[in-house]
Amino acid sequence: MTHLFRTKSLDRLVGETKAGERQLRRTLGPVQLTALGIGAIIGAGIFSTVGTAAAGGSDHLGAGPALVLSFVLTAVACGFAALCYAEFASMVPVAGSAYTYAYATLGELVAWIIGWDLIIEYAVGNVAVAISWSGYFQELLRGFGVGFPEWLGVDYRSAAQAAAEVADAARSGVDVMTLTFPVRQAAQALVEAPRMAGVPIVFDLPAFLIVMGVTWVLVRGIRESAWLNTSMVVLKLAIIVCFIAIGAFYVRPENWSPFAPNGFRGVSSAAAIIFFAYIGFDAISTAAEETRNPQRNMPIGMIASLVVCTIIYILVAIVLTGMVRWDQLGTAEPLATAFAALGMNWTAALISFGAVFATTSVLVVFQLGQPRIFFSMARDGLLPAWAARVHPRYRTPHVTTILTGIVVASFAAVANINEVVELTNIGTLFAFVLVSIGILVLRRTDPGRPRPFRTPWVPLVPWLSVCSCLYLMFELPLVTWIRFGVWLAIGLVFYFMYGVHRSHLRASA
Numbered sequence: 001m002t003h004l005f006r007t008k009s010l011d012r013l014v015g016e017t018k019a020g021e022r023q024l025r026r027t028l029g030p031v032q033l034t035a036l037g038i039g040a041i042i043g044a045g046i047f048s049t050v051g052t053a054a055a056g057g058s059d060h061l062g063a064g065p066a067l068v069l070s071f072v073l074t075a076v077a078c079g080f081a082a083l084c085y086a087e088f089a090s091m092v093p094v095a096g097s098a099y100t101y102a103y104a105t106l107g108e109l110v111a112w113i114i115g116w117d118l119i120i121e122y123a124v125g126n127v128a129v130a131i132s133w134s135g136y137f138q139e140l141l142r143g144f145g146v147g148f149p150e151w152l153g154v155d156y157r158s159a160a161q162a163a164a165e166v167a168d169a170a171r172s173g174v175d176v177m178t179l180t181f182p183v184r185q186a187a188q189a190l191v192e193a194p195r196m197a198g199v200p201i202v203f204d205l206p207a208f209l210i211v212m213g214v215t216w217v218l219v220r221g222i223r224e225s226a227w228l229n230t231s232m233v234v235l236k237l238a239i240i241v242c243f244i245a246i247g248a249f250y251v252r253p254e255n256w257s258p259f260a261p262n263g264f265r266g267v268s269s270a271a272a273i274i275f276f277a278y279i280g281f282d283a284i285s286t287a288a289e290e291t292r293n294p295q296r297n298m299p300i301g302m303i304a305s306l307v308v309c310t311i312i313y314i315l316v317a318i319v320l321t322g323m324v325r326w327d328q329l330g331t332a333e334p335l336a337t338a339f340a341a342l343g344m345n346w347t348a349a350l351i352s353f354g355a356v357f358a359t360t361s362v363l364v365v366f367q368l369g370q371p372r373i374f375f376s377m378a379r380d381g382l383l384p385a386w387a388a389r390v391h392p393r394y395r396t397p398h399v400t401t402i403l404t405g406i407v408v409a410s411f412a413a414v415a416n417i418n419e420v421v422e423l424t425n426i427g428t429l430f431a432f433v434l435v436s437i438g439i440l441v442l443r444r445t446d447p448g449r450p451r452p453f454r455t456p457w458v459p460l461v462p463w464l465s466v467c468s469c470l471y472l473m474f475e476l477p478l479v480t481w482i483r484f485g486v487w488l489a490i491g492l493v494f495y496f497m498y499g500v501h502r503s504h505l506r507a508s509a
Contacts, residue, residue: 005107008380008505010449013094013104016379025395028226028290030297030304035230036365037281037305042236043362045277046316047355048132049421051334053270054317054326056262063270064326066260068317070270071277075310077472078278080465081432082306083455084439086299089285090453093294097285098431099373103380105438105445108506112499114434115377116491120427120484122370123408125279126211126363128420130412131155133359134206136352139333143349151193152205154186155414159193159202162186207412214363215405218371221394232361237312239354243335243347244315250342251322261326272475275425277313280362281306282431286369295452367408371400381504382495422480423487429469430484436465 028036053070056062063070088101099118103111138153151159166187169175177184193200217228260267284301288294320329323338331337333355339347375397378387391398439455439462455461500506 004109004500006505007105007107008103008111010092010104010446013092013100016094025221026290026292028287028297029292030300032226032230033284033287033291033297033301034304034308035233036226036287036368037284037301038237038308039229039233039361040280040283040365040369041278041305041309041362042233042240042312043129043132043277043280043359045274045279046240046313047136047335047351047358048333049273049276050317050320051329051331051337053273054321054334055328055330056266056269061262061266061269062326062330063266064258064261065256065321066267067270067274067321067326068314069260069267070274071310071313071317073267073271074275074278074472075306075313077271077275077465077468078281078306078432080461080468081436082281082302083461084432084436084465085282085285086302086453087439087451087455088435089288089298089302090295091449091451093288093291093298094376097282097288097369097373097376098435100376101435101438105441106434108382108500108503109495110434112377112382112495113488113491114431115373115382116488116495117427117430118373119370120423120487121279121431122283122366122373123404124411124420124427125276125424126366126370126408127412127415128276128424129359129362129366130207130211130408131204131415131420133210133356133363134204134412136333136336136355136359137206137210139336140349140352140356143345143352148206149192150186150189151200151202154189154202155204155416158416159186159189159200163190203413205413208409210360210363211367211405211409211412214360214367215401215409217364218367218401218405219391219394219396219398221396229361229364232357232364236354236358236361239350239358240312240316243351243354244319246347247319247323247338251319253322255322255325268471268475272425272472273421275429275472276421278306278309279424279428280365281309282428282435283365283369286372289372299453367401367404370404370408371397374400374404379504381502381507382499422476423483426473426476426480426484427487429473432469433466433473436462436469 050067054062054064054067092100092104094100097118099111099115102114134153138148141148162183165183189202190200193202195201281302284305285298288298291297316335320334320338324341328341329337333352335355336348336351339345339351374383374387377383378385378400387400388397389399390396440459443458
């Protein structure tokens with residue numbers, strides 16, 4: 001059993017990055033890394049989940065105008081975790097992110113668990129982002145008067161739920177037109193859909209196509225991917241600044257009362273939901289092997305992107321809840337809804353335009369991160385060797401990039417966004433907990449190792465990170481915990497059937 005918890009030395013981890021046939025190209029600087037962080041953080045979370053966080057849903061309470069406190073609460077939890085990530089990223093500039101850090105501190109079994117868990121954050125998280133992208137893209141097309149077949153723009157489960165809601169309203173004598181447009185639109189998909197053996201053919205084609213398009217860019221190279229991301233980050237920040245600047249003129253202070261309609265319970269419940277809006281700063285660590293001077297630039301990119309995004313989120317929350325009553329924001333496009341409610345359809349179209357680019361940049365960063373996790377695990381022997389192949393010309397892990405793209409695109413075409421978001425949140429929070437514990441372990445087992453960036457106030461900050469992340473995890477629904485447990489169980493079966501026998505670390509012992 002002891003071999004399951006054997007750690008991999010930091011010197012060996014760094015040394016393996018210099019193997020010629022598996023060496024990635026170092027091209028990224030601090031500005032590009034910060035842009036990667038902002039590109040990953042500002043996306044589907046702020047453009048979509050912020051609405052349900054404010055208004056509440058069937059399984060959680062809404063924060064109301066106190067949404068601003070939810071952002072602060074989540075930012076604090078992420079800030080503690082970011083300080084822990086920054087120390088590891090400066091010490092171990094390796095592509096594996098939290099997986100690699102766990103391998104160096106907590107042992108192979110824990111490293112496998114966190115590597116398997118990171119699939120939830122990056123791959124499953126991108127399923128949610130792709131679905132959100134599709135919704136805003138279709139909204140943008142409608143703004144230009146371009147029709148899109150309903151059955152090609154929504155997943156089957158959402159369409160079935162919407163159809164049931166419409167049927168219930170009709171049976172109760174409620175005017176169907178009083179239901180929200182997205183509900184009526186999704187229900188229409190089942191009516192229009194072609195059928196095969198009596199089964200309606202309903203899937204999200206735009207979500208599938210955008211993931212495959214991003215995958216093609218990522219195979220071409222890290223420099224091209226970073227350039228695409230940076231250009232979209234600049235554009236989406238400009239759109240958000242427009243929302244804040246224009247929306248400020250339509251703020252009605254009475255909409256901020258009551259400030260916290262569901263008390264602190266609503267604030268904390270919303271914080272667990274909008275945590276999805278903060279996922280991304282840790283994705284910077286997956287680009288460590290493609291960064292110039294990672295000991296200096298990795299901490300800068302992580303912390304700077306988190307600070308910038310927190311300020312933006314707080315301003316958006318203040319303006320959004322001041323423009324429209326908090327209980328009217330439970331839509332998939334809350335920022336566009338706020339302007340549409342005021343009859344400013346042109347501004348709503350502008351927001352949809354910005355959201356398309358915002359979510360595209362998130363797709364780029366997350367699709368960049370997941371293949372590099374697989375790449376690191378395969379380099380350690382825990383996954384098949386073909387997953388560690390690097391393209392001879394582009395110097396990217398092309399095999400895992402293409403495989404990830406196909407899987408994510410396929411699930412994005414048929415999955416439900418709400419369930420995906422909650423599963424992504426719990427997986428990411430779990431990774432943050434293990435990384436924070438890793439800092440405590442490494443400070444004790446290897447205190448003399450040079451640390452270009454040191455997490456301040458150890459052990460206080462790591463323990464605060466652990467406690468705050470666990471708190472947000474327990475705010476998630478029970479069904480999310482069950483799905484998470486099943487996912488980890490499947491991963492353990494795979495490890496004991498394959499990884500434990502093929503581990504390079506075990507073979508060299």
